[in-house]
Amino acid sequence: MLTATAMAWGGMFPVMKPLLGDIDPITLTLVRFGFAVPVLIALLVIKEGLGTLSTSGKALQLWWLGTLGFAGFGLLLVLGLKSTRPEHAAVIPALMPLIAIVVASIRGRSWPSSRALTAVMAGIAGVCLVVTRGDPGMLLGGGAGHGEPTP
Secondary structure, eight states: OHHHHHHHHHHHHHHHHHHTTTSOHHHHHHHHHHHHHHHHHHHHHHHHOGGGGOOTTOHHHHHHHHHHHIIIIIIHHHHHHHTSOHHHHTHHHHHHHHHHHHHHHHHHTSOOOHHHHHHHHHHHHHHHHHHTTTOTHHHHHTOSOOOOOOO
């Protein structure tokens, strides 16, 4: 599941990057989440029932936090993608499942399983391959990690 998550999150960047030449970041964010939100609400109602849509008097707070989450993450992500290469932008979400394993281990005060550690190492190796364009030797020679060129 961690592999599927990393691939799904990382795969959106090469798809979105070309769209930024034709669509502004705000519109792209509105379209992305405008289609996703009704689908996710429908799935929630199907799975949990109509009672899950009750706001318990906190509609404004929920609206604010939802907007902050969607706009904060979605819009800032697209704005950042506009000024970087998609493979570099994909590194951050590709590391999210790995970070989750580390956080869960720290919070649970237990060492991750050998299977989880293997997944973390494979993920880090994959990120290194992306950052170095397939030549991990660049990490030792100083040929990677210089950031994005100024447009």
